[in-house]
Amino acid sequence: MPPRINIPPVTRVLLITLIFQSFLSAAIRYRQWTEHADIVIPYLTLVPQLSLIYPWTFLTSTLVEGNVFTLAIAGVTLYQGGRYLERAWLSAELAKFLALVSLVPNILTFCVMVLFFTLTRNESWTLTVISGTVPVQISFLVAFSQLVPAHTVTLFRGIISLRVPRFPLLYIGIVTALSLTPLLSRAAFWLALFGFITSWTYLRFYKTVFPDLDSSQPTSLRGDASETFAFAEFFSGPVKPFVAAFSDQIFDILVAMRLCTPFSHAEMSAGHGERMLQRGTGGARAEAERRRAIALKALDQRLNAATGSAANRSSSQPPAQPTGPTVQTQPQTSTQTAMTSQPGPMLGETKFEPDNDEEPGKN
Incomplete structure (x- = not known):
C-alpha cells in the first residue's frame, strides 16, 4: 500500500x-x-x-x-x-x-x-x-x-x-x-x-506565546521581543542601521497613538532565552522535557516535605506542652515514636534536595 x-x-x-x-x-x-x-x-x-x-x-x-x-x-x-x-x-x-x-x-x-x-x-x-x-x-x-x-x-x-x-x-x-x-x-x-x-x-x-511551565514568564506574554526578529533584521548590513532608526521612530509614534504597547523588561527577559533555544538547537524538545521532569520532581518532593513537616509538627506538639495531653494525643504514643525516630535525615532530604535538583535546569 x-x-x-x-x-x-x-x-x-x-x-x-x-x-x-x-x-x-x-x-x-x-x-x-x-x-x-x-x-x-x-x-x-x-x-x-x-x-x-x-x-x-x-x-x-x-x-x-x-x-x-x-x-x-x-x-x-x-x-x-x-x-x-x-x-x-x-x-x-x-x-x-x-x-x-x-x-x-x-x-x-x-x-x-x-x-x-x-x-x-x-x-x-x-x-x-x-x-x-x-x-x-x-x-x-x-x-x-x-x-x-x-x-x-x-x-x-x-x-x-x-x-x-x-x-x-x-x-x-x-x-x-x-x-x-x-x-x-x-x-x-x-x-x-x-x-x-x-x-x-x-x-x-x-x-500569543505559549508559556513554559517551568519558567517565570507570564502566561499572558504576547509577541516576540527578541532582537533576531526586529524589523531591521530583514535588511542587509549597510542599510540596517538606517532602517532600525526609522522603524524606532515609527514605533514611538504608534506607542504615542496607543496602537502598540512597548515591551517591558520582564517580557524581554522572560521568553527570550527559551525562544532562542527552541529556534536554534536541534535538541530543544528533549531539553524542555528534561526541565519539566526536574520541575515535576521538585514539586513532588516539596509536597512530600509539606506533608512530612505537618505530621512532625502534630506529633511533636504534645511533648512540648507539660500541662497535660488531650484526648486526641493519647492514642498517638506508639505512632509518635515511629515518626520521630529519625527526624533529622527526613527533614534534611525534603527541605534541601529540591533546590539541588533544580540547579541543572537553570544552566
Whole structure:
C-alpha cells in the first residue's frame, strides 16, 4: 500500500478551497471568454468597482489563482508551509494567522486601488483583480524568519547562500518583476508589501506565546521581543542601521497613538532565552522535557516535605506542652515514636534536595 499523506486539517481545507475556487474561476472565464474583453468575476475575486456587494471576496479571493503557474506555486507553498506552521502553532492559531494576513492586505490594497483611481480618474485601477496567495506566501516567509532566524539556505551548490530573514524582501522583488508580466496583476506588489507588514506586526506584537511551565514568564506574554526578529533584521548590513532608526521612530509614534504597547523588561527577559533555544538547537524538545521532569520532581518532593513537616509538627506538639495531653494525643504514643525516630535525615532530604535538583535546569 502507498504511504498515507498526513495533512493537518487547516492545511487540507486551504488546499481544497484553493483548487476548487481556482478551477471554478478558470471554467467561468473559459465559458465567457471573448477576444476583445477582459473577464472579471466579482463574486469570486475582489474587484474594487464591483465587489462591494460581495463582501466575502475580501477573504476568499486570496485562494483564487489565475493561471496554472501561480496555482502550482501556491499549492506547494500551502502544503509545505501550512503543514510546518500548523504543527508548530496548532490549527487554531494558524487559522487566525491566515485569516488576518488574507483580510488585511486585501482591504489595504483595495484602498490603494481606489486612491489611484481618485488621483488619475483611470477606471482600470478599480477594475484591477485583487486575488492570489501572494500575502499568504510572504507571511509564511516572515513566520519562518521568526522560527529559524539563523538558518541559512544554500542554492546552486553554494553559489547563493542566504539567511531565512532575507527571503521576504527577495520575494517582494520577484513579485514586483512578475507584476509587470501577465502572470500577476498590478495589485500583486501591494499584496506582498501589506502581507509582509501585517504578518510581521502580528507576530512581533500580538501573537500569543505559549508559556513554559517551568519558567517565570507570564502566561499572558504576547509577541516576540527578541532582537533576531526586529524589523531591521530583514535588511542587509549597510542599510540596517538606517532602517532600525526609522522603524524606532515609527514605533514611538504608534506607542504615542496607543496602537502598540512597548515591551517591558520582564517580557524581554522572560521568553527570550527559551525562544532562542527552541529556534536554534536541534535538541530543544528533549531539553524542555528534561526541565519539566526536574520541575515535576521538585514539586513532588516539596509536597512530600509539606506533608512530612505537618505530621512532625502534630506529633511533636504534645511533648512540648507539660500541662497535660488531650484526648486526641493519647492514642498517638506508639505512632509518635515511629515518626520521630529519625527526624533529622527526613527533614534534611525534603527541605534541601529540591533546590539541588533544580540547579541543572537553570544552566
